[in-house]
Amino acid sequence: MIVFCLAFGLLAGQMGPKGRLMVDFFVVLNDIIMKLVGVVMWYSPFGILCLIAGKIMSIENLATTAQQLGLYMITVILGLMIHAIITLPGIYFFFTRKNPAVFFQGMLQAWVTALGTASSAATLPVTFQCLEENNMIDKRVTRFVVAVGATVNMDGTALYEAVAAIFIAQMNGIPLGIGEVITVSLTATLASIGAASIPSAALITMLLVLSALGLPTEDISLLFAVDWLLDRIRTSINVLGDGFGAGIVYHLSKDELDKMDAERNVDLIECGLAPAPSPRHKAEVIIPEEDYVSTPAVVETKM
Numbered sequence: 001m002i003v004f005c006l007a008f009g010l011l012a013g014q015m016g017p018k019g020r021l022m023v024d025f026f027v028v029l030n031d032i033i034m035k036l037v038g039v040v041m042w043y044s045p046f047g048i049l050c051l052i053a054g055k056i057m058s059i060e061n062l063a064t065t066a067q068q069l070g071l072y073m074i075t076v077i078l079g080l081m082i083h084a085i086i087t088l089p090g091i092y093f094f095f096t097r098k099n100p101a102v103f104f105q106g107m108l109q110a111w112v113t114a115l116g117t118a119s120s121a122a123t124l125p126v127t128f129q130c131l132e133e134n135n136m137i138d139k140r141v142t143r144f145v146v147a148v149g150a151t152v153n154m155d156g157t158a159l160y161e162a163v164a165a166i167f168i169a170q171m172n173g174i175p176l177g178i179g180e181v182i183t184v185s186l187t188a189t190l191a192s193i194g195a196a197s198i199p200s201a202a203l204i205t206m207l208l209v210l211s212a213l214g215l216p217t218e219d220i221s222l223l224f225a226v227d228w229l230l231d232r233i234r235t236s237i238n239v240l241g242d243g244f245g246a247g248i249v250y251h252l253s254k255d256e257l258d259k260m261d262a263e264r265n266v267d268l269i270e271c272g273l274a275p276a277p278s279p280r281h282k283a284e285v286i287i288p289e290e291d292y293v294s295t296p297a298v299v300e301t302k303m
Contacts, residue, residue: 054221065171065222072167073226079159080237092244096251100244106134107243114236120150120197123239131246138257141250149242154192156237157202160230161188165209168219180213187212197238200224200231 012019056062089100104111110127117123127146131137165184169176176184191205203220210217250257 068167068171069222069226072163073230075167076160076163076230077233079163080156080233083155083159084237084240088241088244092247095248098247098251103135103244103247104240106130107240109134110239110243111236114239115232118199118232118235120154120235120238120242123235124150127239127243131243135243135247137246137250138254140257141253142246145246145249146242149245150197150238152193153242153245154195154202154238155241156234157195157205158185158189158192159237160234161191161202161206161209164206164223165213165215168210168215169213171219172216174215176213183212184209199235200227202231202234203227 012022015022089104092098092100092103107127107130110123110130113126114120114123124146127150128142131142131146132139162185165188166176166181169180187209191208192202194208195201195205203223206220206223207217210220
């Protein structure tokens with residue numbers, strides 16, 4: 001589908017005035033769809049309220065379910081905090097041998113922005129700024145690693161989906177063995193790669209995880225009640241993982257990047273596009289007094 005769309009767009013652009021009609025059609029169609037999405041987003045809180053209300057009305061023991069939901073929230077938050085405080089800094093220190101606390105301090109603004117927006121894509125400009133200006137990461141690394149990571153590196157989302165699937169199974173009295181737990185973890189990891197970097201996108205990919213184990217998908221509506229908080233926390237962890245990943249990649253590729261810059265400068269000088277560097281002055285050699293041996297001066301005489 002992606003290849004077809006790319007080929008279709010390239011050919012439409014080469015058709016001249018005839019292809020312009022097709023391009024205008026899709027531009028107008030996109031505007032119409034975006035306006036429809038805007039209307040749906042305005043009324044989505046009422047729809048979510050009806051979903052949650054319908055699920056609550058079908059629950060027999062509301063107090064027990066609320067307690068289970070609270071424990072589920074605590075489990076997800078603890079798991080995300082362990083991942084952010086121990087796992088990610090540990091991996092960063094293992095590869096770079098640098099203080100991860102200093103790196104996190106440089107990422108603090110992006111982390112707070114992710115908490116507020118609940119979107120990795122919306123946080124991208126701040127993430128670029130923190131990495132390039134505060135942590136001095138090369139722009140070539142950040143523009144590639146962070147841009148790709150905002151789409152596929154959803155480690156916080158993967159953890160959330162795995163815990164959510166296990167929670168739904170336990171709430172319905174469905175026992176899960178070691179094999180099922182491993183399947184949930186792998187499926188959640190793969191599903192998180194396909195999750196869009198927008199708020200609450202993980203609830204959509206949760207359908208894949210639940211369907212892989214045959215768990216009831218209608219219980220996802222119960223997670224809407226607490227997802228507004230968990231979504232912000234897991235998004236901040238996703239952004240933090242992107243930042244640590246960019247720091248590791250820059251550390252491993254720094255020598256190669258410096259070599260590429262040196263070769264590029266040489267090529268520019270040879271082509272006359274850059275001035276040649278000024279000759280360096282020779283360093284003055286200071287001879288210790290005890291090692292100094294005086295020699296008689298040789299006087300050249302002219303005959």
